[in-house]
Amino acid sequence: MQLNKEEQAMLNGELGEPRxxxxxxxxxxxxxxxxxxxxxxxxxxxxxxxxxxxEAGVRFLEDIAARPEAERQVxxxxxxxxxxxxxxxxxxxxxxxxxxxxxxxxxDAFEAMGILMTNTCINYQTIMPPVRGEHLAFGDTGVVIYxxxxxxxxxxxxxxxxxxxxGLTGRTPRYGLHLEQNRRxxxxxxxxxELQHLSDWGxxxxxxxxxxxxxxxxxxxxxxRNQPGSDEMKHMGAAMASFGSVPLFHIVGVTPEAPTLEAxxxxxxxAETVGMADLEEFxxxxxxxxxxxDVVVFSAPxxxxxxxxxxxxxxxxxxxxxxxxxxxxxxxxxxxxxxRMGLVERIEASGALVLEGMCFYQSYAREMGEANGWxxxxxxxxxxxxxxxxxxxxxxxxxxxNCVASAIAGEIV
Amino acid sequence: MVTTIELRCHVGVGxxxxxxxxxxxxxxxxxxxxxxxxxxxxxxxxxxxxxxxVDKIMVFNTAKGGVASAWMLHEMKSRxxxxxxxxxxxxxxxxxxxxxxxxxxxxxRFVDGDVTRLIRxxxxxxxxxxxxxxxxxxxxxxxx
Numbered sequence: 314m315q316l317n318k319e320e321q322a323m324l325n326g327e328l329g330e331p332r333x334x335x336x337x338x339x340x341x342x343x344x345x346x347x348x349x350x351x352x353x354x355x356x357x358x359x360x361x362x363x364x365x366x367x368e369a370g371v372r373f374l375e376d377i378a379a380r381p382e383a384e385r386q387v388x389x390x391x392x393x394x395x396x397x398x399x400x401x402x403x404x405x406x407x408x409x410x411x412x413x414x415x416x417x418x419x420x421d422a423f424e425a426m427g428i429l430m431t432n433t434c435i436n437y438q439t440i441m442p443p444v445r446g447e448h449l450a451f452g453d454t455g456v457v458i459y460x461x462x463x464x465x466x467x468x469x470x471x472x473x474x475x476x477x478x479x480g481l482t483g484r485t486p487r488y489g490l491h492l493e494q495n496r497r498x499x500x501x502x503x504x505x506x507e508l509q510h511l512s513d514w515g516x517x518x519x520x521x522x523x524x525x526x527x528x529x530x531x532x533x534x535x536x537x538r539n540q541p542g543s544d545e546m547k548h549m550g551a552a553m554a555s556f557g558s559v560p561l562f563h564i565v566g567v568t569p570e571a572p573t574l575e576a577x578x579x580x581x582x583x584a585e586t587v588g589m590a591d592l593e594e595f596x597x598x599x600x601x602x603x604x605x606x607d608v609v610v611f612s613a614p615x616x617x618x619x620x621x622x623x624x625x626x627x628x629x630x631x632x633x634x635x636x637x638x639x640x641x642x643x644x645x646x647x648x649x650x651x652x653r654m655g656l657v658e659r660i661e662a663s664g665a666l667v668l669e670g671m672c673f674y675q676s677y678a679r680e681m682g683e684a685n686g687w688x689x690x691x692x693x694x695x696x697x698x699x700x701x702x703x704x705x706x707x708x709x710x711x712x713x714x715n716c717v718a719s720a721i722a723g724e725i726v
Numbered sequence: 727m728v729t730t731i732e733l734r735c736h737v738g739v740g741x742x743x744x745x746x747x748x749x750x751x752x753x754x755x756x757x758x759x760x761x762x763x764x765x766x767x768x769x770x771x772x773x774x775x776x777x778x779x780v781d782k783i784m785v786f787n788t789a790k791g792g793v794a795s796a797w798m799l800h801e802m803k804s805r806x807x808x809x810x811x812x813x814x815x816x817x818x819x820x821x822x823x824x825x826x827x828x829x830x831x832x833x834x835r836f837v838d839g840d841v842t843r844l845i846r847x848x849x850x851x852x853x854x855x856x857x858x859x860x861x862x863x864x865x866x867x868x869x870x
Binding site for chain 1: 832
């Protein structure tokens with residue numbers, strides 16, 4: 314890779330060991346993907362929950378945090394993805410003090426590096442939405458696909474180590490979605506069904522993601538009859554990234570890089586149809602009707618203020634079944650607003666619990682499930698339904714209304 | 727009879743390693759698919775469910791979503807409950823970044839075709855990421 318003087322100085326260790334590690338790490342990744350040079354980035358977002366960090370990862374962060382201030386501080390605004398712990402509620406969730414201690418150590422290390430503890434995977438709704446053409450180093454696949462697709466920003470999936478390296482250096486290797494030629498559509502989908510609920514948008518994302526099936530495929534979508542809003546795009550993108558590792562999609566006439574089909578692909582590209590039968594088949598994979606439901610989870614991505622309002626309206630004057638838990642997970646910013654507006658009180662009056670700054674599957678989901686006896690999990694998040702089976706749960710997927718009705722009945726309705 | 731086959735691929739990351747192959751045409755995410763404490767595949771839908779990945783040369787089609795895998799390879803290796811190498815037809819940036827941090831051997835983009843067909847479970851495999859070369863040693867009764 315070509316290095317400029319500053320990058321060479323970093324590699325020589327002249328700007329301290331953390332930046333030397335960072336530039337060397339990114340050069341290894343850049344070589345893997347044939348990057349010729351680095352591109353400057355304006356923001357970094359790091360996914361680093363302690364379940365995935367483990368003791369080894371936390372020590373890695375602490376080693377950087379122990380360096381002199383001039384060496385350890387990030388150079389660009391850098392924010393965090395959800396944590397594994399909500400310190401107000403971890404005991405109620407039967408998470409352990411050991412988990413909380415590890416989490417606090419990670420937070421201390423991040424703060425020593427000057428990283429802003431936003432603890433959110435909906436930063437594009439709540440913190441600072443990127444602008445079209447802005448180069449970024451974002452973690453969380455849902456964040457990346459939204460910012461690339463809906464906002465027209467440029468980011469690869471940056472795992473925690475690479476996002477940190479980008480924060481420490483202010484740059485990332487120029488490969489993948491930082492290059493125009495990789496943003497052209499490679500698969501064309503024609504949607505022929507009504508999308509009513511957020512879970513329907515998620516299912517569409519899951520179907521297209523599974524069919525595209527690779528980081529290097531870019532779907533272009535036509536035929537969507539309902540105008541999507543931010544939450545619809547959020548659920549669809551998160552599911553597409555989860556099912557297919559897909560980092561970018563275009564919707565003709567909706568997303569900024571695709572005012573027309575021809576703007577992103579050859580108009581002769583054959584199209585595959587996604588219809589109502591595909592959507593029904595997708596939901597049918599997640600069974601459980603009539604079975605006892607142990608926990609209903611709204612998370613992944615964290616809920617927007619509008620989703621919190623919808624949930625409050627559905628739960629008003631109703632009580633959860635005594636054997637069913639309901640968790641609503643949101644960002645610290647939304648939680649503060651929702652509390653001020655009385656939404657948290659309305660949700661929790663039902664017996665539900667509002668959690669902030671965490672995400673269910675990043676929070677020691679296996680251990681929580683075992684400690685609480687949670688097996689059958691119901692959600693409207695296609696992303697969560699896809700992930701959580703690996704943690705020992707039996708997921709059921711439905712819309713928010715059915716999830717709430719099931720939490721009240723104590724069984725899947 | 728012992729057959730030796732050389733497969734060329736893109737330059738990868740990590741050290742030269744040798745081990746026994748465990749092959750699937752399924753995809754991979756450390757977060758979605760594994761019980762990382764027990765060292766086995768745990769997601770019921772995964773084709774390798776119940777099998778151990780410890781010290782194996784894993785071969786997959788591609789990587790799935792899940793940014794966490796970047797930390798997880800490092801964490802798994804620190805406990806010694808990790809694959810020796812992971813090979814893909816096409817990998818996503820997350821796994822490549824994770825291998826770079828963990829110093830785990832990883833390669834993709836094989837010039838001879840579908841790596842999940844070229845390598846078979848139980849083959850003895852040496853991975854040299856620096857030059858993009860994977861060598862298979864196979865006990866075989868077949869000609870050629």
